[in-house]
Structures are given as structure tokens and as C-alpha cells.
Amino acid sequence: MYDAPVSTIASVLRDFRFGVARMPMGRRMIPIKLVYAEWPLPIGCSAYNSLMNERHAAHGRRVALLTSGSLTKAIFTIALPIMIANTFGVAMELANAFFLGRVGSDALAAVIMAGAIVFFIMTFGAGLGIGTVALVARAYGERNYRKGEHIGAQSMVLGIILSVAMGAMGFLLTPELLALMGAKGPVHDMATTYLRIAFAGLPFMIFMFQAGAVFQGAGDTITPTKISAFATILNIVFDPIMIFGLLGFPALGVTGAAISSLTARVIGCALMVRVIVSGKHAVRLRRSSFDLDWGVMKRIFMVGFPGAIQMMLRSSSFLVMTGLAAMFGHVVIAAFGVGNRLFGIFLLPGFGFGAASSTIVGQNLGAKNPARAERGVFLIVAYYMSLILAVAIPLFIFSRQVAWVFNHEESFVALTSEVIRFVAAGAVFLPFGMIFAQALQGAGATVTPMIVTAVTLYGVQLPLAWYLSTHAGWGARGVWTANIISGLVNALLMSWMFLRGDWKRTRV
Numbered sequence: 286m287y288d289a290p291v292s293t294i295a296s297v298l299r300d301f302r303f304g305v306a307r308m309p310m311g312r313r314m315i316p317i318k319l320v321y322a323e324w325p326l327p328i329g330c331s332a333y334n335s336l337m338n339e340r341h342a343a344h345g346r347r348v349a350l351l352t353s354g355s356l357t358k359a360i361f362t363i364a365l366p367i368m369i370a371n372t373f374g375v376a377m378e379l380a381n382a383f384f385l386g387r388v389g390s391d392a393l394a395a396v397i398m399a400g401a402i403v404f405f406i407m408t409f410g411a412g413l414g415i416g417t418v419a420l421v422a423r424a425y426g427e428r429n430y431r432k433g434e435h436i437g438a439q440s441m442v443l444g445i446i447l448s449v450a451m452g453a454m455g456f457l458l459t460p461e462l463l464a465l466m467g468a469k470g471p472v473h474d475m476a477t478t479y480l481r482i483a484f485a486g487l488p489f490m491i492f493m494f495q496a497g498a499v500f501q502g503a504g505d506t507i508t509p510t511k512i513s514a515f516a517t518i519l520n521i522v523f524d525p526i527m528i529f530g531l532l533g534f535p536a537l538g539v540t541g542a543a544i545s546s547l548t549a550r551v552i553g554c555a556l557m558v559r560v561i562v563s564g565k566h567a568v569r570l571r572r573s574s575f576d577l578d579w580g581v582m583k584r585i586f587m588v589g590f591p592g593a594i595q596m597m598l599r600s601s602s603f604l605v606m607t608g609l610a611a612m613f614g615h616v617v618i619a620a621f622g623v624g625n626r627l628f629g630i631f632l633l634p635g636f637g638f639g640a641a642s643s644t645i646v647g648q649n650l651g652a653k654n655p656a657r658a659e660r661g662v663f664l665i666v667a668y669y670m671s672l673i674l675a676v677a678i679p680l681f682i683f684s685r686q687v688a689w690v691f692n693h694e695e696s697f698v699a700l701t702s703e704v705i706r707f708v709a710a711g712a713v714f715l716p717f718g719m720i721f722a723q724a725l726q727g728a729g730a731t732v733t734p735m736i737v738t739a740v741t742l743y744g745v746q747l748p749l750a751w752y753l754s755t756h757a758g759w760g761a762r763g764v765w766t767a768n769i770i771s772g773l774v775n776a777l778l779m780s781w782m783f784l785r786g787d788w789k790r791t792r793v
């Protein structure tokens with residue numbers, strides 16, 4: 286390896302990857318070393334150098350904040366945009382339910398059944414993003430930005446390849462999947478149309494997941510949040526137009542809801558691509574970055590796959606718990622549904638704090654500063670716990686009044702208030718289970734959280750819920766009790782795994 290003249294480096298810049306390019310020397314290709322600390326190179330274009338200087342300085346500021354600046358500022362810089370994005374997502378789901386409820390109960394049921402399958406598939410994409418965040422954050426923490434951007438490009442390619450395969454398979458098997466879920470008659474027909482359109486748009490959905498993960502690993506959650514928020518607003522605007530046939534469009538009902546979601550995602554992807562290639566934001570991916578690199582894609586998959594399995598375990602266990610609750614009648618399932626929606630209030634900030642945890646851990650391990658990574662995680666747990674207590678305590682105290690808001694029937698209020706108290710009490714375990722899991726994933730130790738989740742859900746929650754509700758004679762209360770016990774076990778196991786400290790030595 287040797288240093289090459291600037292003019293030579295300029296000619297081979299397009300082949301530049303991971304700090305090594307290849308320079309023609311007679312009939313041979315000689316590897317040359319490029320030193321990132323000296324980037325940008327004075328290649329004779331002042332505008333180009335100015336842009337590269339600006340990007341390099343921005344990279345440095347983001348990494349410095351996460352690896353040596355105020356931890357509180359770093360945490361909320363990452364977490365708040367994620368919280369806002371998740372809030373927009375909830376608003377979109379509520380808007381869809383509102384508009385489709387006006388079409389009819391069959392239409393709403395069709396979208397709910399199709400949405401359960403879409404959510405299950407989405408968990409795979411979100412899980413794959415865990416590997417992307419871990420590898421990109423580690424590279425940025427090392428200040429090896431080119432390596433991080435190359436990993437980011439390969440993660441998008443991998444996401445597109447997998448989503449096209451899954452989308453095609455799902456499109457063909459849609460009727461059978463819905464039949465397995467019990468869809469019949471008009472509900473089955475409407476759900477089939479909706480789900481097939483969703484599968485056709487799966488590559489756009491997964492691309493947005495992966496692109497968001499790349500930006501998160503780079504320390505920028507604001508840019509993808511802006512794009513997601515804009516796409517969500519478009520979806521909400523398009524929904525009534527396409528569903529009810531406004532502004533001269535035909536009334537398409539459930540099909541219109543699917544088309545509006547797909548259209549918004551396509552526009553969001555177009556904006557994301559423009560941002561990525563512009564070079565004005567945290568991530569800039571060149572055409573050469575998308576050349577297939579199976580070695581990098583394998584690393585992303587191996588790190589991210591356990592995270593995907595973990596998320597699928599959670600979504601599948603939720604379906605089983607819902608089935609157990611349904612055994613005890615429609616009042617119980619209604620109370621269970623209200624409890625889950627209120628539990629979602631506690632989860633929303635958790636996703637943001639979890640993203641901050643994984644990014645801070647990944648970048649600080651890359652910067653060879655594991656002690657700061659650990660301090661950051663403990664601080665995040667403290668912030669999350671403070672927020673949960675501020676909501677959980679009044680929710681527990683006024684559980685009956687909250688239940689009454691949803692329905693005035695005494696049987697419903699009595700049962701739902703009990704569920705709400707269980708939810709409020711169980712929420713205090715979230716900071717330990719959720720944040721420590723995200724921290725381990727940010728370090729690249731994704732197998733450990735997967736094993737803990739599998740043990741918690743399929744070794745504790747589901748068997749205990751079945752035994753207490755059926756054999757022990759506890760009825761529906763057995764389901765709520767199993768939820769809170771499994772949350773405690775999950776918190777204890779995740780805390781133990783994190784405090785052991787093995788994640789500090791994980792290689793990715």
C-alpha cells in the first residue's frame with residue numbers, strides 16, 4: 286500500500302470503496318490507500334470541494350454529538366423525530382379506520398384482517414433494519430463514512446431483493462392466507478384486493494424501512510421523519526378522495542384505501558431517493574455503491590435476521606393472546622383491545638428511546654468508547670421510566686373513568702378498568718426490557734434479545750396465559766396476569782444480559 290498523487294486519486298475516485306481503490310499501473314491494478322482524515326481531496330473543483338467540506342463537517346458534528354457531546358441532547362436528537370413519526374403512523378391508522386368505517390363494517394373488517402398480515406411482513410423489514418443500524422452506526426462511530434454509506438446502499442439492495450421475492454409470493458398466496466385467517470364472503474374478496482395491492486407495494490415499504498435505518502445509523506432521524514410525515518399526510522388526504530370518489534375520482538372503497546397508501550409510499554420513496562443522491566444530507570449514495578456486494582449483504586442479514594425473528598415472535602404471540610381473550614366473549618375482547626391501545630401509548634416513546642439507545646451504542650462502540658455507550662443507555666432508561674410513571678400512575682388511579690370514556694356499560698367498565706390497571710402496572714417493566722434489548726441490537730448482539738424474547742413469550746407468557754385462564758379457573762384475568770408476569774421476566778433477563786457486558790466486545 287502506498288500514497289498516490291492527487292491527480293491519480295481523482296481519476297479512480299469513482300472506484301473508491303472502504304478506503305481502498307485500484308490504480309492502473311501498466312497491465313496491473315495496484316491497490317492504493319485513501320486516508321479519510323484528509324478528505325475532501327483538492328481535485329480542482331471548488332464547488333465540489335465546498336460541498337464535500339460541508340458534508341464532512343456535518344458528519345463530524347453528528348458523530349461528535351453522539352460520541353463526545355451532551356448525552357441528553359444526543360438522546361432527544363435521535364428519539365424525538367422517531368416519536369413524531371410513530372405518532373403520524375398512529376394517526377394514519379385511525380384515519381383509515383374512520384373512513385372505512387363509513388363504508389361499512391365489512392370493509393373495515395377486510396382491511397383489519399389484511400392489515401394483520403401486512404403488519405407481520407412489516408416486522409421482517411423492521412427487523413432487517415436492526416442489522417443496518419448496527420453496522421452503519423459502527424462505521425460512522427469509526428468516522429469511516431464511506432464504509433457506512435456503502436453498507437447503507439447494500440442494505441437497500443438487500444431489502445429490495447427480499448421484498449420483491451416476498452411480495453411476489455404473497456401476491457400469489459393472498460386468497461389462501463386470508464382463508465387461513467377465517468375471512469369469508471365479501472370480507473375475503475375485499476381483503477384479497479387490498480392485500481394484493483399491499484404486496485405489490487412491498488418493495489417501496491421495505492425500501493423506506495432500510496433507508497430510515499441508514500439515516501438512523503448515521504445519527505440523523507430528522508430527515509426520514511420529515512419524509513414519512515409528508516407521505517402520511519398525503520395518505521390521509523388521498524384516503525377520502527379514493528375511498529368515496531371525491532374530486533372526480535371513482536368511489537373505490539377498500540381498493541381506494543390500498544391505492545392511496547401505495548401512492549403515498551411511492552411518493553415518499555421518490556423523495557427519499559432524491560435526498561439520498563443530492564449529497565446535502567447525512568447519507569449520500571453513489572451509483573457505484575449499489576454494485577452487488579454479497580459479503581456485506583450477508584453481514585447485514587446475519588446481524589438483522591435475529592431481530593426480524595424477534596419481532597415476528599412478538600406479532601405472532603399477540604395473535605395467540607388475542608385468540609385466548611376471544612374465548613371469553615365479546616366484552617373481554619373489547620376490553621383487551623382497549624388495553625392494547627392504551628399500552629401503545631407507553632410504546633410510542635419507547636420506540637424513539639430505543640432508536641436512540643441502538644444508535645448511541647453503535648457509534649460509541651465504533652469510537653472505542655463503550656463506557657459512554659453504557660452511560661447513555663442507563664440515562665435513556667431513566668428518562669423513559671420517568672415518562673412512564675408520569676402517565677401510568679394517573680391511569681392506574683383513574684382507570685374506571687378512562688374505561689367509561691370508551692363505553693358506559695357496567696360490565697365493560699368493570700372489566701376494562703381492571704385491564705387498564707394491569708397495563709399501567711406492567712408498563713414499568715418496559716424501560717428495562719425494551720431499551721436494553723435495543724442497546725444489545727445496536728451493538729450487533731441480536732441473537733441474545735431474540736432468545737430472551739422467545740423464552741419470555743413462548744416459555745412464559747403463552748403457556749401461563751393458557752393454564753391460568755383455562756385450567757386454574759382464572760378466566761380472562763389469567764390472560765392479563767400472564768402479560769404482566771412475562772413483562773417482569775423479560776425485564777429481568779434483558780437487564781442481566783446487558784449488565785454482563787459481553788455486548789461491548791461484539792464484532793460486526
